[in-house]
Amino acid sequence: MSKSLELTLEDRTLLVTKPTGPQRRFHYVWLRDNCWCAECRVEQTAERRLLTWSIPQDIRPNTVDAVEGGIVIDWNDQHRSTFSLDWLEANDYSQASLKRAREQATLWGGDFEVPRFAHESVVDGGAGQLAYFNAVQEFGVAIVESVPTVPGEVERFAKTVGHVREVAFERVHNVYHDPEGYNVAHTPLELKPHSDMPSYHWPPSIQLLHFLANDADGGESVVVDGWHALAKLREANPDAFEILTRVPVPYQLFSEDEDTYAVAPMVQLGHDGEVATFRFSNQLALPISIDFEMVEPFYDAYRELGEIIDSDDAKVVFKARNGDLLTVHGHRVLHGRMPFIPGTGARHLQDVYMEFDDFMAKRRVLMGIHKPMSSGALR
Ligand SMILES: [Fe+2]
Ligand SMILES: [Zn+2]
Numbered sequence: 144m145s146k147s148l149e150l151t152l153e154d155r156t157l158l159v160t161k162p163t164g165p166q167r168r169f170h171y172v173w174l175r176d177n178c179w180c181a182e183c184r185v186e187q188t189a190e191r192r193l194l195t196w197s198i199p200q201d202i203r204p205n206t207v208d209a210v211e212g213g214i215v216i217d218w219n220d221q222h223r224s225t226f227s228l229d230w231l232e233a234n235d236y237s238q239a240s241l242k243r244a245r246e247q248a249t250l251w252g253g254d255f256e257v258p259r260f261a262h263e264s265v266v267d268g269g270a271g272q273l274a275y276f277n278a279v280q281e282f283g284v285a286i287v288e289s290v291p292t293v294p295g296e297v298e299r300f301a302k303t304v305g306h307v308r309e310v311a312f313e314r315v316h317n318v319y320h321d322p323e324g325y326n327v328a329h330t331p332l333e334l335k336p337h338s339d340m341p342s343y344h345w346p347p348s349i350q351l352l353h354f355l356a357n358d359a360d361g362g363e364s365v366v367v368d369g370w371h372a373l374a375k376l377r378e379a380n381p382d383a384f385e386i387l388t389r390v391p392v393p394y395q396l397f398s399e400d401e402d403t404y405a406v407a408p409m410v411q412l413g414h415d416g417e418v419a420t421f422r423f424s425n426q427l428a429l430p431i432s433i434d435f436e437m438v439e440p441f442y443d444a445y446r447e448l449g450e451i452i453d454s455d456d457a458k459v460v461f462k463a464r465n466g467d468l469l470t471v472h473g474h475r476v477l478h479g480r481m482p483f484i485p486g487t488g489a490r491h492l493q494d495v496y497m498e499f500d501d502f503m504a505k506r507r508v509l510m511g512i513h514k515p516m517s518s519g520a521l522r
Contacts, residue, residue: 148209148228157207159214159231168237171203174216177234178224179520189515213521230519245415248475249281250371253456257366259286262468266303269509275304275470276506279349279499283472284366290353290468297353297493300468305501308347310340311401318352318492320485325398327426331359331485334426336367336452336477340496341422342394342403347496352469352478358488363462365479366471369421372451373410376444383444388412390441393429394422409445420474423452452477472499 151158157174159167175198176191178184183193199220208215213227258278264271265287278285290296298315301307307314321329328334340346377384387410396403413419433441451457460481463469471478473496483490507513 148214150207150209150214152204152207155203157204157216159228165238167231167235169231169235172198172200173236174224174226175202175218175220175222177226177519178222179226179518180222180224182222183224184518187515189518210521215521225521226519227521230517234519245413245417246280248283248370250374251282251368251459252371253454253458255282255368255459257284257286257459257461257469258282259288262287262290262300262466266300268303272304273506273509276502276509279470279472279502280506283368283370283475285470286463287468287470288464289466292355292466294355294493296355297351297468297495300353301351301495301497304505305349305497308496308498310343310347310496311396311398311403313398314495316494318494319490320483326396331361331483333482334365334479336365336369336458336479337424337426338369338422338473338477339424340396340403340473341392341407341424341427342396342405344405344407346420346422346473348473348499349497349502350471350473350478350494351497352471352492352494354463354465354467354469355491355493356489357463357465357467357492359483359485359490360487361481362483362490363460363481364469365481366459366469367452367457367477367479368475369423369452369477370418370475372448372457373418373421375451376448380444380447383440383447384410386437386440386444387448390431390433390437390444392422392431394424394427395429396427409448418475421477423448423477425449474499 147162149160151160156168156170176193176195178193184190185192203219204216205219206217213225216224218224260271260275265275275285275287287300290300295315298307318328320331324330338346339350373384388408390408391406392409393404393406407422409422410418411420431441
């Protein structure tokens with residue numbers, strides 16, 4: 144193999160050519176930064192020891208040699224690195240098709256059926272839990288069914304899949320009809336699809352809602368794929384979408400002891416230009432205070448988005464069963480409920496907040512991605 148490997152020292156990059164397959168190109172600074180020797184890495188963890196900013200700007204190889212299975216570089220900073228060809232190929236960034244994209248989300252509409260999972264299979268860990276995490280990653284929503292209808296069970300469940308994030312509400316928040324309650328959720332009114340806690344600069348990215356009793360007439364649950372609604376708006380009216388990424392909206396939410404407040408655009412994009420965070424909470428938005436000429440364009444954009452979200456094309460409506468535990472990705476999927484009639488039956492929900500990253504951290508372990516990144520050095 145080494146004989147057939149052609150190595151070309153270019154001005155700032157190394158060109159690696161095999162008889163077949165694409166040509167690969169690596170910057171010298173990138174290669175030097177990713178040296179796998181014991182001096183450059185903590186051996187037991189693969190964490191970097193080399194200080195990236197200490198690499199000289201004029202770093203380049205004195206020599207590069209092809210050897211069995213890889214290459215050896217002697218650098219002009221008197222250092223030696225080896226790289227296996229397998230590692231270089233796996234980490235090649237010079238092919239557009241190989242650049243790491245965000246993991247795919249599957250967008251859905253009003254005809255979507257929320258995936259359901261058995262409680263025992265999820266709390267057991269293993270394949271059942273992985274399937275649940277996969278659904279939350281892909282669809283942003285899942286139901287765990289037959290969760291014991293015992294107060295506090297939602298917190299016990301939360302501990303098996305991540306960590307509870309405490310917010311201004313109680314650690315385990317109760318939702319039932321309460322004429323003294325501090326939040327619209329404590330009334331029997333309809334709750335339009337919304338995201339929770341927009342009044343935090345980082346709203347909780349997972350919400351668990353456990354239905355201890357859902358026997359009152361009405362009170363059907365509603366979920367909407369917010370990212371799908373935004374994709375439709377972006378397609379139909381890119382200017383309106385853009386306005387929603389830019390116009391700051393203040394939000395306030397209070398409990399008996401705390402008053403939370405944040406200002407943020409409804410839509411925040413990630414480094415890839417795709418939606419990362421979506422705030423949609425009609426009930427918690429305070430009066431906007433923005434450039435005078437932006438007021439009507441903002442309301443026009445909001446109206447167009449609100450009509451998409453509040454349409455039958457977008458809303459999945461279902462009556463949750465006692466023991467259902469609904470999981471939603473709080474930066475993506477909106478939740479709501481139809482009005483219910485007090486006095487027609489018990490209605491008691493408990494919810495906790497969590498973080499999507501913690502879900503994905505456990506998922507990576509279940510996927511077998513749990514060890515230090517494999518070494519790129521030649522063995
Ligand atoms: Fe809510
Ligand atoms: Zn090194």
